[in-house]
Amino acid sequence: MTTLPLILMLLAAAVLVVIGFRALNLPPIIGYLLVGVVIGPHALNLIPDSEETQHLAEFGVVFLMFSIGLEFSLPRLFAMKRIVFGLGLAQVVVTLLLVLGASLVLGLSWQAGFVLGGMLAMSSTAVLSRLLVERLELDAAHGREVIGVLLFQDLAVVPLLVLLPALSQPAGEMAQTLAVETLKAAAMLGVVIFFGQRLMSGWFFIVARGKxxxxxxxxxxxxxxxLAYLTELAGLSLALGAFTAGMLISETEYRYQVEEDIKPFRDVLLGLFFITIGMLLDLQAVAANILSVLGLLLVLLVVKLAVVVTVSRLFGSGAGTALRSGLWLCAGGEFGFVLLARVSDLHLVDDEVLQVVLAVLVLSLLLAPLIVQISDRIVMRFVASEWLLRSMQLTQLAARSMGEEKHAILCGYGRTGQHLARFLEQENIACLALDFDPERVREAAAAGEPVTYGDCARRETLVAAGIGRAHALVVTFSDPQATARVIHHVRELRPDLPVVVRAAEESDVERFTAMGATEVVPEALESSAMLATHALALLGIPMHRVIKRLRQMREQHYVLLRGFFHGATDTDSLDEADQPRLHAVTLGTGSSAIGVPATELDLAGVSISTVRRRHVGRLELTQALAEGDVVVLLGAPKALADAECRLLGL
Known part of the structure; x- marks a missing residue:
């Protein structure tokens, strides 16, 4: 097959797999591997294992290693040195030594055992970091351990790739080759560290001036x-040069721009790389050794779990944190495939053994999201202290909220939550904030802030926070999955409770509204509103017209604020008790408004902002009201009280 049809075939497969796996919310890496298995020479044979294919795979590795170098940050490594160079180093070394020992017992060479240990010690940075972000566990104790270990594993790939060519040499030449390779790599890194950064920064400044x-x-x-080519000419790997290039750029002010510009190339070539890895898998060989594959898979998961748990406990982590970290890290990772591809080229391990290891890595990567999904249940089942800790946290939260009534629950206590708490404090409104970051909670609580530790996406946490007595709930973070879980639990527990949520994307507004959010505040809308306000003012537009435009825009987008803006300045002269405000009324059994459209209700001095129905969300005002509907009214307090009596038939 010529180069163009080969590239077209790979691109078509990549597009289809990304569409399918994104729809299923699964990591595309798994899809790339499966596509490679299907279209490769051992299955449908649509693409042969050719030299062109291997070249494409090499480019994928180059950009992967460049990305690792770009993430290399000495301050970050220093801040996490205990986890990275303590827990991470111990996990890789212990796992590698255990695999090496097992390989020698099984009759393999020590070189084969060493490289197999390196492959199996790796975990998936791409899959696990994504899951940590989605589950809001990046700042949890086990989240920090997982990230620290992954950082060390990423760094460990570089020396392993440098050493592999030397391991393929005859025994008499191996020591000399290892020494030469190590010296060359050290010399190159030394030159880069002492001279490269200044040169790189100056060169990028010249290029950036071109705009x-x-x-x-x-x-x-x-x-x-x-740089990858220069390192290859020096007898080192392409990967080392790419890593060095990324490391040089990471210490310049152009790092983030480079990261954005290189991302499309990296993602495309990485997809092609994983497809070529899948093409190496021979299903017939796997079927013939299925017992070995399943046995090694079980051993891999159990051994890595035991290693991480043991090492984590030795470094002072609790049983629950250690077990969670072990469950997250026990599967294989993409750098195992990178090492495997290089090992295959150098013929360091028999093809039959490589097929078994490749199958195990693919299966473990498939299992990784599932293991993470059930990790909480496993920890609760086997760690008694975790039950006690969770119970103590809920008890403390319940005790904290016991004296609160008609309070506001704030989900998240980042900058947005802290600003909101200040507003509520100025209005003498009690609030209770929940946050999942123990360090933030500790510092804020020490400063006397109304915040406590708790995962607001859990039903029992909301109950302990006094949701049954709360007056409103506000989600201040922008994670869509966690926000959806919060809305779901709130609507089950308190259908009438006003819920205001934050949305990072415009596409989330309709979804959250349909789920039952009272109001959704899109970040882009508020940012554009402030930009427009300042721009119009600086362009000389009178301030009263600027404020009018801002009010009109918000009135169009926020249902609950409709009616506040027309003649809003007229309310400035009213007493505080006569100022218009919002009030929610839940229609109970026998309410006189049941069966009547909201537009036909006669509520003197009061307007209806919105109507919500459980499991439906916001209703049109022309729809007939039903029992359990929540009607949000706007008006002065006395008029609101009269309107509530009319609605309920009192």
């Missing part, structure tokens, strides 16, 4: 591929 995005991207590609 051309095309020139900037071309420069990044030139540096990445150029």
């Amino acid at each position: 051309s995005s095309e020139l900037f991207v071309l420069n990044v590609l030139l540096i990445t591929l150029g």
Whole structure:
């Protein structure tokens, strides 16, 4: 097959798998591997295992290692040194030594055992970091351990790739080759560290002065591929050069722009790389050794779990944290495939053994999201202290909220939550904030802030926070999955409770509204409103017209604020008790408004802002009201009281 049809076939497969796996909310890496298995030479044979395919795979590895170098940050590593160079180093070394020992017992060479240990010690940075973000566990104790171990594993890949060519040499030449390779790598890194950063920063400054995005991207590609080529000429791996290029750029002020520009190339080439890895898998060989595959898979999961749990406990972590970290890290990872591809080229391990290991890595990567999903249940089942800790946290939260009534529950106590708490405090409204970051909770609580530790996406946490007595709930973070879980639990527990949520994307507004959110505040809308306000003012538009435009825009987008803006300045002269406000009324059994459309209700001095129905969300005002509907009214307090009596038939 020529190069163009090969690339077209790989691109078509990549597009289809990304569409399918994104729809299923699964990591695309798994899809790439499965596509490679199907279209490879051992299945449908649509794409042969050719030299062109291997070249594409090499480019994928180059950009993967460049990304690792780009993430390399000495301050970050220093801040996490105990986890990265303590827990991470111990996990990789112990796992590698255990695999090496088992390989020697099974009759394999020590070189084969060493490289197999390196492959199996790795976990998936791409899959696990994504899951940590989605589950809001990045700042949890086990989240920090997982990230620290993954950082060390990423760094460990570089010396392993440098050492692999030396391990393939005859015994008499191996020591000399290892020494030469190590010295060359050390010399190169030394030159880079002492001279490269200043040169790189100056060169990027010259390129950036051209103010051309095309020139900037071309420069990044030139540096990445150029350094990779130079290291190959020096007898080292392409990966080391790419890693070095990323490391140099990471210490410049252009790092984030480079990261954005290189991402499309990296993702596409990585997808092609994982497809080529899948093409290596021979299903017939796997079927013939299925017992070995399943046995090794079980051993891998159990051994890595035991290693991480043991090491984590030795470093002072609690039983629950250690077990969670072990469950997250027990599966294989993408860098295992990177090492496997290189080992296959160097023929360090028999093909039959490689097929078994490849199958185990693929299966473990498939199982990784499932293991993470059930990790909480496993920890609760086997760690008694976790039950006690969770119970104590809920008890403390319940005790904290016991004296609160008609309070506001704030989900999240980041900058947005802290600003909101200040507003509520100024209005003498009691609030209770929940946050999942123990460090933030500790510091805020020490400062006397109304915050306590708790995962607001859990039903029992909301109950303990006094949701049955609360007057409102506000979600201040922008994670869509967690926000959806909060809305779901709130609507089950308190259908009438006003819920205001924050949305990072416009696409989430309708979804959250349909789920039952009283109001959804899109970040983009408020940002554009403030930008427009300042821009119009600086352009000389009179301030009263600027404020009028701002009010009109918000009135159009926020249902609950409709009616506040027309003649809003007229309310300035009213007493505080006569100021218009919102009030929610739940229609109970026998309410006179049941069966009547909201538009036909005669509520003197009061307007209806919105109507919500459980499991339906916001209703049109022309729809007939039913029992359990929540009617949100706008008006002065006395008029609101009269309107509530009319609605309920009192």
